[in-house]
């Protein structure tokens with residue numbers, strides 16, 4: 001059910017034209033900046049800080065951002081399945097993480113109860 | 128009870144495989160300790176004082192006997208032959224090996240059980256009234272809503288890394304709140320309004336721990352369709368704005384306090400406005416589908432107080448004692464709900480051996496449609512027993528040492544594992560509970576005292592909810608020595624209140640005397656059969672304090 005292609009970057013190469021958002025960014029402040037940049041990244045200061053998950057969904061679902069959304073900073077490959085469901089489609093892997101592990105983690109689950117970026121309807125509407 | 132469909136099963140199976148791989152990578156050194164930590168916690172695995180501890184989810188406390196036997200089997204095969212029931216209606220194993228946990232999870236998955244989100248900073252197991260569905264005065268059955276919340280919260284992609292843990296409880300009992308909903312991050316009271324529509328009173332920001340707070344109503348009546356979108360909105364506001372700089376200030380209660388309920392509500396409603404009526408809105412069809420799993424069993428047409436019961440009550444005073452305390456009125460005539468208290472002197476409160484579990488499973492099959500429930504008070508319930516079979520059931524429970532007639536009485540304490548197991552403890556709680564049970568073992572005295580809750584936590588994390596015990600005891604550290612603070616007047620019910628500290632703390636040896644003095648004040652001053660809590664509320668803390676701290680007469 002993962003229709004989108006996920007981009008996994010191992011080296012920390014950074015495009016010039018990347019809008020980097022911190023987890024505590026407010027939507028009002030982002031909207032104007034979105035138009036000027038090609039891609040957006042959300043930086044995780046610490047993997048336990050889950051604010052980036054909500055911010056990603058808001059970008060996708062509230063601001064209808066359809067471009068590339070990259071996770072950067074301190075996140076775990078084991079979080080990538082959730083990250084993808086919240087709207088990330090590009091991952092700049094933290095040092096030491098293997099692309100192979102990341103690929104596997106992305107596919108941890110084949111179904112989900114809730115709506116999310118990749119599933120516009122909850123399971124109960126699809127049963 | 129709810130039976131998994133193919134997708135429910137697949138989700139749990141895939142979770143087991145994911146965790147198996149995480150464990151493998153951890154053991155192979157590919158996954159660092161600090162990265163493995165939140166992953167294992169989200170699967171219920173703590174590393175405790177002596178060994179790992181595995182917490183298994185019992186969604187809203189409901190189990191069938193196949194599951195119950197599996198829990199017993201795991202206790203025997205992977206642990207030390209007993210299990211511990213927690214105040215969140217879950218099961219804990221105190222001695223599993225980290226390496227075998229994936230196998231335990233496979234065993235659990237084979238009977239539609241799991242350990243998903245039983246720990247960690249995520250949405251935890253939803254709890255409810257252990258008599259849900261069989262209570263006469265209940266407005267509606269809360270269990271289908273609990274299951275809907277279970278599915279919504281399971282592997283929720285957005286809320287797995289919240290500022291702190293998040294607990295939801297549901298009740299639909301207007302008289303007695305056995306789920307302590309006002310002490311949860313979100314408390315839901317399912318109601319039927321005058322037009323006959325189902326909805327929820329939503330309370331938010333309750334909790335215990337270091338800063339005990341009674342929840343505040345954020346929405347008086349939320350129509351049922353909106354349950355999940357409203358929960359999403361609350362959780363999103365919390366996830367984005369809850370404090371992350373200090374774990375003791377990270378619960379939603381602190382955010383609600385800091386913002387004020389009105390500002391918090393406004394933020395939630397703003398968020399909700401965007402998702403309300405969206406695809407996550409519940410459908411009649413889904414509620415119907417889930418509710419069909421909770422229809423009443425086919426009961427015999429019987430009437431209350433059958434001859435067999437009356438005869439037994441008249442002829443056997445031990446049975447009568449047990450009946451008075453451990454048997455609960457039922458909505459169906461001729462039936463009753465039975466509490467099996469796991470509070471036997473000599474065993475830790477909430478503990479039950481694998482052998483006893485197998486015996487209880489046989490009884491549940493024979494007398495209660497093959498189902499069991501665990502309770503917030505760390506007991507078990509057989510919810511559907513014929514009244515004319517109660518005497519028979521009691522005789523067998525007695526044989527298995529599971530018929531202690533103390534439900535709701537002083538020895539029916541809520542006690543955390545404390546210093547014997549828990550790395551965070553300031554003091555031991557189990558030996559103290561044992562000492563109290565030994566001191567107060569006179570049944571007539573206990574029955575005369577009547578309803579009384581006593582909760583003991585080994586530190587201010589308050590796992591045993593000492594603030595809401597009528598008598599609460601908290602382990603404190605005084606220059607490296609274990610002391611205990613005593614508080615009075617807490618209540619978990621609809622009339623929720625927090626206990627007040629009576630005064631300077633006591634050593635362990637003194638606690639039974641202190642409790643005896645408190646109880647003597649109550650027995651001497653109660654009027655018209657009022658409960659301990661009512662008497663306390665009338666008399667006030669100082670009346671008790673004077674007696675407890677009085678100098679012995681020279």
Ligand code: SF4
Nearest residue numbers: 543549552585586590
């Ligand atoms: S209250 Fe404290 S001592 Fe008791 S289980 Fe909780 S953290 Fe451990």
